[in-house]
Amino acid sequence: MANNVSDQEFSRPHKHIRLPGKRIHIFREVSSTNNVARQMAMAGAPEGTVVMSLFQSGGRGRMQRQWVCPPGQGLLLSMVLRPDIKIESIPQLTLLGAVVTAETIYLTTGCTAGIKWPNDILINGKKVCGILAEGSLSRRKVEYVIMGFGININLDPAQLPADCRDTSTSLNLETGRRVSRMEFLKRFMISWDEHYQNYAQFGQPYVRSQWIKKNITLGRQVTIKKDQDVIQGVAEDISDKGGLVVRRLDGTKQEFLAEDISLRG
Incomplete structure (x- = not known):
């Protein structure tokens, strides 16, 4: 079990850890966790496979925007999903991922995070997380979906790119203390499994109800x-x-x- 794994475990060149129902592959550096997770999915990796890295040299967000996070200061992860959904339902997973991230931030830090449609997580008006869902289709059927998350955990102002210091933040900056990435990861996985199972059972109405509770876009x-x-x-x-x-x-x-x-x- 991984309950006694510390943050130092993330500094090893390559490691596997286990959380309930999850096998997590940890790398020191990759081009993108989404890229690695996609390669694993193409090789037959089961749903729930997780890829993490201390650093990614080619991290990206929506519309091919660059995502930058200094080594070891964020949580960079991607999940392999094989949902039984229609092609047009893939964006619902982005909304679900935003719900899980905002909930995890609150449960681990006490900070209230809001969702800016569709995939930005903001605290006090500043971005702390981005989410990117990428699907693979075969004969109009969803073969797999890669869900990528980039969460600023322990960045300080000097580590933020100069052009986004006024618009980005981290959990450390918002709380005034370092946040355990391992504890955040464990709580994130618990929340993900709970919401993902409910989504599989209740579909879009469930996602909509949960997203609306945490969004900061509607009505503006x-x-x-x-x-x-x-x-x-x-x-x-x-x-x-x-x-x-x-x-x-x-x-x-x-x-x-x-x-x-x-x-x-």
């Missing part, structure tokens, strides 16, 4: 950039696909999918 004025268009309106709801439903200034409603837009507000 938003500015959406799609291609060359800039659209303003009020975020009103999320759709069955996980898209954002916006009431535009002319009163009409429009659904936007995460891969198509950049959201401000």
